[in-house]
Amino acid sequence: MTTTDPFLGGSRPFGLGYWPLPDDDPGVGVQREAVRLVSPDGALVRGVLWTPPIGTPWKTAVILSHPRGDFSVHYACPLLAAAGYAVLGFGTRYMNNDTDCLHEACITDVQTAHDEMVRRGAEAVVLLGNSGGGSLMAMANAELGIGDGWVGMAAHPGEGVFMLQVIDPSVIDEADPFATNPELDMYHPDNGWRPWPEPCTYDPAWVERYRAAQIERVARIDAVAKESIDASREVLADLQTVNKGDDPAAWRELRRRAVFTKYLTIYRTLADPAYLDLSIDPDDRAMGSLFAFPDPFDANYGRGGLARTMTARGWLSTWSGLSSGARLADTMPQVKVPTLLIHPTADTEIRVWQAKEIVAATGA
Structure with a gap:
């Protein structure tokens, strides 16, 4: 089935299913649960909790988000769940609209997700940030002291940078x-x-x-x-x-x-x-x-x-790269938990030297 762009013409495939390629499907029956949380200041934090197949216990949770992106269906979620982790992908209060996005409020949403996984029994919580989520998660760790590990995937030095x-x-x-x-x-x-x-x-x-x-x-x-x-x-x-x-x-x-x-x-x-x-x-x-x-x-x-x-x-x-507090140059020296940065060298937006600077700046 195809659908046509009413403005530009042409068609694109429709209804391909969740997995872009068959090899991406872990095929092990990971579980999904819709999660709705309310932050301490009254914001709605929504996401999907992905967990390993029934009967497979988990100890470590991974939480991932982005200032404006919906990470509840991020491609890493089912893959990490298949590997034995509980994974909460969620959107902040500014999901799909960062017109009034305050990183200082976003990190409250991150803490809300973090605390929920602790409540559910996580012995450790890893903060995973993809793209602009990298600086968000680093700010949450630096400012709030939450998280037992930080993973950056194609993380740039900050939205403003x-x-x-x-x-x-x-x-x-x-x-x-x-x-x-x-x-x-x-x-x-x-x-x-x-x-x-x-x-x-x-x-x-x-x-x-x-x-x-x-x-x-x-x-x-x-x-x-x-x-x-x-x-x-x-x-x-x-x-x-x-x-x-x-x-x-x-x-x-x-x-x-x-x-x-x-x-x-x-x-x-x-x-x-x-x-x-x-x-x-x-x-x-x-x-x-x-x-x-x-x-x-x-x-x-x-x-x-x-x-x-x-x-x-x-x-x-x-x-603003001059005013934002979510700059990895400022926050990474305070990130002292185990740190992993994964940089795709074909990324059109983030340069190799920037990835190296992030690694060099970390306090871990």
Whole structure:
């Protein structure tokens, strides 16, 4: 059976079943249980508990999640369960929508899952993080002291650090997605770009300037986000001096300004020169990006990229490489439990040198 994309045309297979390939099916009858938990601050944490076949005892639990991804059906869950572990794959309160994602709240959800597995009898709980889940689980261990082991699978240095390498620094007006400084545009022929699928060649000195400009753009967005939050805090202080019963009109005006949430629209967030120039940080990857379809140029300007709409606080907590507390460079030195990092050398997003830095930074 096939289904047709109503917008782009074409068809794709439908109803293939859970396993992409027959060899992926462990075929040993692992068990599944829907799990619904409530965090201490009232958030819903949902997932699937995978356990070994009936009659097979388990002692160690593995929990895995991602700031916005649904890891209840992560491919590692049934395989680890078949190997004898209890595995709780779950989604945080921000599953499928990280617009207001606060890592500081996400780690509360991680602790909720951790404590549930301890309640169920786990003698040890391993924190497993895939992609952005790696920095989430490391932050949970560093900040909350939970977990008896940390495993990173294709773990990048942090959501914000990743944004630093993919954000388009040629944007000169955050309100205009087409406003561009051509000298900093990786998709401009004068800088080495060629139309897909031709490979591109960027001068190393230009790339160095490009990377510095990426940091500068993130800093500008940070400044806007912080200004909005500071303004709300100042009004909140004034609000404390007004009695809503005595002066409801004044209280109303201050209240709406105190709770105001600024939303940031962040255009063009798929612009890493290494996508199109494989001589930059060479490894086994193919040209292009996991987030493109298939040309990063189209995804940079169209549907694609990350962090396109964020609250001010969500941007600072999750996607700012300058402000987020979920940076492995900061948290890994505090991760002193047994640590394992698995890096796929054909990953289009994470470089070998980054994986080596994560290992070098760990306190284990």
